[in-house]
Amino acid sequence: MTTVLIVDDQSLQRLGFSMLLEQHPDLTVVGEATHGAEAIRKTAELRPDVVLMDIRMPGMDGIEATRRIVRSGGRSHVLVLTTFDLDEHAYAALRAGASGFLLKDALPDELVAGIRAVAAGDAVIAPGLTRKLLDTFGDRFPGRTPDQEEMLSSLTQREGEVLKAIASGWSNLEIAERLSLAESTVKTHVSRILAKIGARDRVQAVIFAYDTGLVRPA
Structure with missing residues (x-):
């Protein structure tokens, strides 16, 4: 069983992700957070396998939350959602320690596969694209x-x-x-x-x- 914490300031977005993930027997949503500070607190409390992290949120954004979650040394891996593949926010998230990112318009199967991959310790972004981000x-x-x-x-x-x-x-x-x-x-x-x-x-x-x-x- 892979446990997931959903972090997004949009309630409909959280509901959509939750409904999608709960359709899969090997995935379970253990909690939700609406901003970065809450994400840090709930990650420490719930210890999810994967934190599905939005970047743009009021207060503490997803990049800083990712940085603090990774630095805590816990077991949770962060999978960031972004708008563009060559986005400075995506670059900053990887620098902060995210295990990868997916586009917000990713297909449902891509999102599920990405969560499973991150939970298994893999990165959800091609090394070639990582290099392109770093070069950019x-x-x-x-x-x-x-x-x-x-x-x-x-x-x-x-x-x-x-x-x-x-x-x-x-x-x-x-x-x-x-x-x-x-x-x-x-x-x-x-x-x-x-x-x-x-x-x-x-x-x-x-x-x-x-x-x-x-x-x-x-």
Whole structure:
């Protein structure tokens, strides 16, 4: 059973999401929130698998709420809803730690699949689109911190190559073909990379690669 917290300031929007999700036996809505501060409080209280987060809300917006939920170190993953795929708000949400985003006009099946994927620990956004977002909006990267430097140094040469490939938007199959590796070996490398750099998913790995200067904006 995957538990979901719905965060949106529009009551009809929350009702629609709730009715849709409750049609699926493996999904259950455990609560609703109307703004960011309430989302943080209810996430801590209910510990949902997935927080379905609107961005534009009165008071604390979805980006700041996402940042605080992720920093709390809890089990909940955030799936953000946005209007445009190349939207500065979508970029900011990913930087805040969201596991991905969906467009507000996504089909019902896409929304359900996205929630399931995020609950399983996957990212709901193609690495290639992540890179495009970073190239478009990421014109000021903070540079490496001492902690990030230590994380980078913990990677083997091959893991560094795989991380660069992830940041370039390559799939596991493409990485395997271009680096002459078995796809199962690539999956093992990816898992180890995520663990070493403290990233929840491939999206956060791409952001880490940009932040540390391993990859530069186009």
